[in-house]
Amino acid sequence: MVMWVREIGYQPADFDRFNIVHVAGTKGKGTTCAFVDSILSQYHDHYKTPRRVGLYTSPHLLSVCERIRINSKPLTEEKFAHYFFEVWDMLEAAAVERGGDISIKPKYFRYLTLMSFHVFMKEDVDVAIYEVGVGGQFDSTNVIERPIVTGITSLGIDHVQILGNTIEEIAWHKAGIMKSGSYTYSVWQPESAMDVLRERAKEKGSIFKAIPHAECLKNVRVVPDEDFQKRNASLAIFLTAHVLARLYLSGTTEHDREKIKADADDILSLEQPLPELFGAGLTDTVVRGRCEIIDKAYGRWFLDGAHTKESLEVVSDWFGKIVQTSADQEGVDALCILLFNQQASTRERKRLITTVQERLRQKWNIRPQESIFCTNITFKSQGYATDLDDRNSDHAIVSSLTVQHEYAKYWQLHDPEASTHVVASIEEAIATICDLNKANTGRPVYILATGSFRLIGGVLTILESE
Structure with missing residues (x-):
């Protein structure tokens, strides 16, 4: 994947400018990403920051354009086609330059992941949310070098041919997205899986935190109003708070910056009610094809x-x-x-x-x-x-x-x-x-x-x- 990134003119480190939220897990990772995107859109609408938020998820339900979004809106078919063929042409030009076979291209998911990086560079996003495809350690999205924060949703048995037959093996793969110096938040997992996550965090130099079921969600309506969705929402509010606490909030007044930072600190301290914009973001989230x-x-x-x-x-x-x-x-x-x-x-x-x-x-x-x-x-x-x-x-x-x-x-x-x-x-x-x-x-x-x-x-x- 790194080779393909270079073939279209980038280095993986170039994507650090996105302030990437990287999310892995077996269940709920797409919903968690949607929650983060929705909360950030509330701050965008209210404070005009973050200015542009990118969202990359899979699979799509009705149109492939759904996979790549800017400020919660899928790319238009025209923009999708434009960026698709820009990547296509750059790959062929690079193959010609090195004397390679121009017919060899990345497979479907890799191509779309590669394209998403190009789109977000060209569209100048200042936060990007990435949902892992399969696993984590060897996933196409894992060329990301310095995410602003990573998240692990609930783990279970899936893709056993690739990830292994046990929850411990699967946890090892999911933890592959942890990066040195970055925070990783995880919902509570089976103890054996949690041990693997903690060990992998230590090995990778990531600051690991297991988050509780957020009490501040007690009076917030999420759809469906079930424990599993509250777990996804709990993870999302921590990931979003981490972004807002560390993001340089350009274009805002000092008063607004202080208010946004205070909202983030309230979440991270676990001591305060849920800020209004966080609640609105969770309530307004629509995830098609899920409950x-x-x-x-x-x-x-x-x-x-x-x-x-x-x-x-x-x-x-x-x-x-x-x-x-x-x-x-x-x-x-x-x-x-x-x-x-x-x-x-x-x-x-x-x-x-x-x-x-x-x-x-x-x-x-x-x-x-x-x-x-x-x-x-x-x-x-x-x-x-x-x-x-x-x-x-x-x-x-x-x-x-x-x-x-x-x-x-x-x-x-x-x-x-x-x-x-x-x-x-x-x-x-x-x-x-x-x-x-x-x-x-x-x-x-x-x-x-x-x-x-x-x-x-x-x-x-x-x-x-x-």
């Missing part, structure tokens, strides 16, 4: 791209709590429908679908009356939506619906009376849901869609076009 609720005439959608055992437990609890509350407080007897897919061959399919089924049944006494398993193909006739093409999956396996029949088999193994449906596209899955609603006897319909961000992106594409 998102959308109402349609035929039913209420509950959307989340969870794709690990731990995250699927969290999503099942979120859905289960809402269903149970509706039943207990409002007497609602909802028709519950599951829409699920996770196509990756590297994930334990039986473990994932069984997690959803058992969590809903055992903890919440919910047995979805209908379960639908589809591919990530968006449309019945036109195939994938433009930015949602899945080139990592085996075309023959997708076409034969092998994975979807496997999910249906696992589901019926534990619930032989279950009604399951296997369909070839997301469009057909939604049509099936509409048909089920027509045969419904007036009960409200609650649809839980989960398993992958590709699935959720396709669902949103169709729902927003209805």
